Amino acid sequence: MVVEELSDEAVDRLFHALADATRRDILRRCGRDDLSVSRLAEAYPMSFAAVQKHVAVLERAGLVTKERRGREQLVHTDPEAVEKARRALDELAAAWLGRIGRMAALLEQAQEETEDP
Amino acid sequence: MVVEELSDEAVDRLFHALADATRRDILRRCGRDDLSVSRLAEAYPMSFAAVQKHVAVLERAGLVTKERRGREQLVHTDPEAVEKARRALDELAAAWLGRIGRMAALLEQAQEETEDP
DNA sequence: CTCTTCTACAACCATTTGGTTGTAGGTTAG
DNA sequence: CTAACCTACAACCAAATGGTTGTAGAAGAG
Known part of the structure; x- marks a missing residue:
């Protein structure tokens, strides 16, 4: 594994992504099991689109990746x-x-x- | 020091405070030396009031404390x-x-x- | 005491954030 | 093929963020 230097912006995105309880919970859930976005969305009192946005924030921060599996998009937390x-x-x-x-x-x-x- | 449980809100404030390059720089500077707010403000291309707000964010997150020293207010980062x-x-x-x-x-x-x- | 310095805080403004709804495009099931 | 499901994305809105200026109060310097 390469030790990449993190730019200021990357650190900004990292900590910003972590600064929300819903997003931290998504990280926990998708660390235990890869989950589709709609499966995730069932867990929170907000719309599907809102959860989609949270996942996008996590993705931009490099905390999760998405993998197509059929018509679903599985989210999983990056162990690194x-x-x-x-x-x-x-x-x-x-x-x-x-x-x-x-x-x-x-x-x-x-x-x-x-x-x- | 007691190992206090961090509430969701506390963690929110913590990571939010860390998600800004100016605030991280304030932490670095005030870790090396306690600095007054106006001394700090000289270091950044923004107004005194803006720096004051950044310090307030760090303070609410528990990352720094302020100590009155005469007419100055010295900021220092909490080692913990x-x-x-x-x-x-x-x-x-x-x-x-x-x-x-x-x-x-x-x-x-x-x-x-x-x-x- | 007077003047300057340092701080606090309010009011204001532009942008971002976190949420909504609605629409459209793929993919699987029947 | 058709219907149902999952996703992507745009448009919109309220609230928070990050910045500004301005005013006012404390504390030291002279």
């Missing part, structure tokens, strides 16, 4: 997507917590005990 | 904020990547889960 988001967070953290030397270790080891001054 | 965002991502990942065994190992290795229900 979470890594992209995590990497974006890590880059931010590396920059903004640079003054706390401890963060370097935190990044390598991901997380450890977080309480000492 | 990145952990909150990371935890939100981890919870999402745990739910949506449950079917991919590989991810479980990654999560365990990346973050020692310190909860017992």
Whole structure:
């Protein structure tokens, strides 16, 4: 897997897509099972078209892909997507917590005990 | 620090706040050094009031806090904020990547889960 | 005290977002 | 073939976003 640099716009789209409870729920559902858009739409108190738009936002952010299966379009969450988001967070953290030397270790080891001054 | 559960609205605010390049840059700058709002405003091609609004968004999301210092208001990023965002991502990942065994190992290795229900 | 600086906040405006309905095009079932 | 189903997309609307300017209040500097 290639470690692609994420542009500002890509990070914008990523976090924007994640900033909505319905879209996060779609990610969860389509992570467990690939679902068609209309199957998804049954789960939410909104129109089919609205769900279609949410899926489009997720797709533009690279969080899901669609695959034609007959007359249905199956949505499935990209397993690498979470890594992209995590990497974006890590880059931010590396920059903004640079003054706390401890963060370097935190990044390598991901997380450890977080309480000492 | 207690591991607080993040409400849907809190996660919304978190990711929404992160979905803007100017705000991410503010986080970086105020991670290296606490800066007053007007000092920050000098760095961006927009008005003081606009920067003030960005800081307010970050503050509502819990990513920064403001501390009065004389007539200035120093902004500094909350070192725990990145952990909150990371935890939100981890919870999402745990739910949506449950079917991919590989991810479980990654999560365990990346973050020692310190909860017992 | 007076002047300047820093901040807060209201009012306003253009654009985007999140929702709706409606229409049209493919694809499968009978 | 015809009917039913799934999807794509346009047009529209209310509300939120991201920006502006302007006014007013606190706090330091001189």
